[in-house]
Amino acid sequence: MSEEHESIGRIEVAPEVLATIAHFAVISLDGVSRMAQIPPHISRMFRRATRQNGILLDLSENKVRFSIYVIMEPHASVLETSRQVQTAVAEAVDTLVGIPVDSVNVHVEDVVYM
Numbered sequence: 227m228s229e230e231h232e233s234i235g236r237i238e239v240a241p242e243v244l245a246t247i248a249h250f251a252v253i254s255l256d257g258v259s260r261m262a263q264i265p266p267h268i269s270r271m272f273r274r275a276t277r278q279n280g281i282l283l284d285l286s287e288n289k290v291r292f293s294i295y296v297i298m299e300p301h302a303s304v305l306e307t308s309r310q311v312q313t314a315v316a317e318a319v320d321t322l323v324g325i326p327v328d329s330v331n332v333h334v335e336d337v338v339y340m
Contacts, residue, residue: 239325241285243323245278245279246278247319248318249261249278249280251314251317252281252294252311255310257302258299259299260338261280261296262296262336263280263295281293289328291327291328292315294311297335297337300337300338308332315327316330
């Protein structure tokens with residue numbers, strides 16, 4: 227049996243919601259120690275973008291683009307963990323909100339040895 231959904235209004239998702247979804251997708255991954263600060267010179271370049279907890283979200287040109295700033299754990303493969311970040315963010319946003327993600331750029335700012 228197929229279900230048809232009739233629209234009875236508009237649904238809007240705030241950019242901060244997308245950033246929060248991305249944040250929780252990233253910090254749940256093994257190998258990510260924590261989110262990093264967005265460098266000030268980058269933050270100034272993207273004044274209109276949503277910035278939150280190491281996440282820069284650009285919604286221009288009807289595309290969803292993330293820049294994710296992370297600090298990795300010493301045992302993590304930077305390449306593999308970065309790919310996992312890309313996949314986790316894209317899948318989480320698409321699954322939870324139904325919005326396809328155009329790109330997820332990962333910036334590894336440091337590796338923490340504690």
